[in-house]
Amino acid sequence: xEQPICLVGIGKIAVDQHVPxxxxxxxxxxxxxxxxxGTVEGVPSYSDFDAMLAERQDIHTISLCLPPVPRYxxxxxxxxxxxxxMLEKPPGATLAEVQDxxxxxxxxxxxxxxxxxSRMAKGVAAAKVFLSDKVVTxxxxxxxxxxxxxxxDQDWIFEPGGMGVFDPGxxxxxxxxxxxxxxxxxxSAELQFPANKFTPIAASVQFSGDLTMELDWLNExxxxxxxxxxxxxxxxxxxxxxxxxxINDVEVAGTTLDEYPAxxxxxxxxxxxxxxxxxxxxxxxxxxxxxxxxxxNVAPFSF
Amino acid sequence: xEQPICLVGIGKIAVDQHVPxxxxxxxxxxxxxxxxxGTVEGVPSYSDFDAMLAERQDIHTISLCLPPVPRYxxxxxxxxxxxxxMLEKPPGATLAEVQDxxxxxxxxxxxxxxxxxSRMAKGVAAAKVFLSDKVVTxxxxxxxxxxxxxxxDQDWIFEPGGMGVFDPGxxxxxxxxxxxxxxxxxxSAELQFPANKFTPIAASVQFSGDLTMELDWLNExxxxxxxxxxxxxxxxxxxxxxxxxxINDVEVAGTTLDEYPAxxxxxxxxxxxxxxxxxxxxxxxxxxxxxxxxxxNVAPFSF
Numbered sequence: 001x002e003q004p005i006c007l008v009g010i011g012k013i014a015v016d017q018h019v020p021x022x023x024x025x026x027x028x029x030x031x032x033x034x035x036x037x038g039t040v041e042g043v044p045s046y047s048d049f050d051a052m053l054a055e056r057q058d059i060h061t062i063s064l065c066l067p068p069v070p071r072y073x074x075x076x077x078x079x080x081x082x083x084x085x086m087l088e089k090p091p092g093a094t095l096a097e098v099q100d101x102x103x104x105x106x107x108x109x110x111x112x113x114x115x116x117x118s119r120m121a122k123g124v125a126a127a128k129v130f131l132s133d134k135v136v137t138x139x140x141x142x143x144x145x146x147x148x149x150x151x152x153d154q155d156w157i158f159e160p161g162g163m164g165v166f167d168p169g170x171x172x173x174x175x176x177x178x179x180x181x182x183x184x185x186x187x188s189a190e191l192q193f194p195a196n197k198f199t200p201i202a203a204s205v206q207f208s209g210d211l212t213m214e215l216d217w218l219n220e221x222x223x224x225x226x227x228x229x230x231x232x233x234x235x236x237x238x239x240x241x242x243x244x245x246x247i248n249d250v251e252v253a254g255t256t257l258d259e260y261p262a263x264x265x266x267x268x269x270x271x272x273x274x275x276x277x278x279x280x281x282x283x284x285x286x287x288x289x290x291x292x293x294x295x296x297n298v299a300p301f302s303f
Numbered sequence: 304x305e306q307p308i309c310l311v312g313i314g315k316i317a318v319d320q321h322v323p324x325x326x327x328x329x330x331x332x333x334x335x336x337x338x339x340x341g342t343v344e345g346v347p348s349y350s351d352f353d354a355m356l357a358e359r360q361d362i363h364t365i366s367l368c369l370p371p372v373p374r375y376x377x378x379x380x381x382x383x384x385x386x387x388x389m390l391e392k393p394p395g396a397t398l399a400e401v402q403d404x405x406x407x408x409x410x411x412x413x414x415x416x417x418x419x420x421s422r423m424a425k426g427v428a429a430a431k432v433f434l435s436d437k438v439v440t441x442x443x444x445x446x447x448x449x450x451x452x453x454x455x456d457q458d459w460i461f462e463p464g465g466m467g468v469f470d471p472g473x474x475x476x477x478x479x480x481x482x483x484x485x486x487x488x489x490x491s492a493e494l495q496f497p498a499n500k501f502t503p504i505a506a507s508v509q510f511s512g513d514l515t516m517e518l519d520w521l522n523e524x525x526x527x528x529x530x531x532x533x534x535x536x537x538x539x540x541x542x543x544x545x546x547x548x549x550i551n552d553v554e555v556a557g558t559t560l561d562e563y564p565a566x567x568x569x570x571x572x573x574x575x576x577x578x579x580x581x582x583x584x585x586x587x588x589x590x591x592x593x594x595x596x597x598x599x600n601v602a603p604f605s606f
Contacts, residue, residue: 093591093594093595094488094591094595095398095587095590095591096486096487096489096584096588097511099486099587100486100488103486160492160595160597161594161595183399184399185399185400189463193598198597198598208400281399284398284402284590285399286594287398287594288397288399288590290590291396291464291466291589291594292397292463293463295496295501295598
């Protein structure tokens with residue numbers, strides 16, 4: 001039976017991904033939205049989150065796709081009101097606030113899910129299975145896209161806490177931390193900050209274990225979201241944001257569901273089983289890069 | 304019976320604190336040192352860490368007081384060689400590397416201790432006990448010192464990973480995270496970076512729960528390491544870096560041991576009981592501040 005769910009923050013990612021995923025789901029019905037501006041045709045909309053929580057006792061699950069900075073307050077209020085909560089990535093503006101939400105959800109007996117949509121890309125599971133009994137000996141990540149094309153006028157990504165190029169880069173890190181059989185850590189990083197912005201627009205990161213990562217938000221050529229991992233003589237390539245997996249030059253079969261439908265399916269399982277799924281590993285690497293990274297000033301940026 | 308211990312990194316903090324604490328301890332004997340330059344009178348010294356590990360099988364415990372960036376490699380080698388490890392604060396340059404050391408120590412069956420010396424300051428325990436059944440309603444931290452006086456020519460603190468003013472500031476955070484009965488998280492921060500340096504020289508931090516923190520490394524006046532925490536009508540003041548506790552204007556009795564002797568005493572307990580003590584909460588707040596903080600450029604700095 002389909003359960004009612006409320007979607008908060010009707011912006012680009014909600015319209016592009018969350019609304020169609022919920023519409024196609026056999027687990028969920030979109031029963032309400034909360035947003036300052038956006039609405040979804042035929043769905044009751046609220047601008048006051050507390051009013052929705054009070055009025056709609058039929059809705060037990062809330063999906064938050066606001067930007068990371070305001071997300072904590074909404075999540076804390078939803079948990080306090082006894083609702084299950086699903087968080088877009090990154091799950092917050094700070095690590096401490098997500099650890100706090102985790103403690104609150106456990107105490108209140110509700111499910112908390114820090115989603116990482118790229119982990120649900122269709123090639124990821126095959127890469128993880130193949131590498132599970134290997135020793136990874138090196139690799140490289142290229143996550144190079146055109147910010148003007150994928151994040152048009154999203155000024156918040158350049159404000160403090162917006163993470164800049166690590167907003168897409170954390171997708172690569174969510175895949176990496178999922179498929180690696182043993183953890184790595186950042187040894188050094190160079191971060192390029194536009195002179196007029198508070199977050200980096202490009203980054204070059206060196207991990208332990210001969211693993212490197214290049215993030216670039218000014219790539220107007222071929223859009224690249226790919227990584228190659230070596231394990232001795234074996235080579236695993238994840239292409240198209242993890243949606244294709246090529247092992248030793250042979251393309252392998254992927255999982256069935258698209259990324260967001262798979263997230264909503266997993267959330268239904270968590271709620272049914274009374275569990276949470278909170279993994280901060282991708283965000284720890286971003287925080288480590290921002291703490292350890294060497295800042296380099298580059299040309300001002302405008303959309 | 305005193306156990307042999309090896310001290311690695313014979314710089315200012317080793318000479319000022321670690322060597323006298325070990326000398327006065329009934330738990331430990333300083334059996335070797337490893338350093339590029341410094342030595343301790345009458346104690347066998349090594350410049351090659353691996354040679355010490357190979358030759359001195361009588362030494363089961365290693366205390367690392369190198370700067371944070373090189374510390375991981377030494378700790379990993381010590382754990383791999385089956386030694387217990389004690390880490391000066393901050394326990395590493397990244398959160399991920401300390402989580403990795405924690406996993407390695409557990410797998411190898413040795414004790415790992417991420418020390419926070421300010422938590423052993425004499426007034427901290429009394430503040431923690433008093434606040435344990437209260438709700439903290441606000442507070443303020445002032446950690447304002449003269450970097451030229453306390454860190455003369457320590458260039459590494461201004462290099463990437465050196466943490467800058469958060470190197471002393473993490474001491475305040477180690478106390479805060481120890482005495483608060485419920486966690487807080489950073490909501491916003493302003494970080495002042497000298498134009499010629501990679502780490503901040505001053506910071507203004509706002510936490511949840513009406514708690515604020517001011518860090519300043521250019522204070523040539525009265526040196527301040529103090530915090531005030533309010534719990535309704537009650538006021539707890541920790542002064543002199545946590546060494547004095549004043550509750551509702553009444554000075555309360557403190558613990559007996561000085562900070563570093565207390566750390567070495569706790570390490571002896573951990574080794575005897577086969578336990579580790581790894582708490583990253585203070586470092587999580589620093590990483591959050593560095594990730595979320597708004598950067599402000601200020602005048603160049605030189606010692």
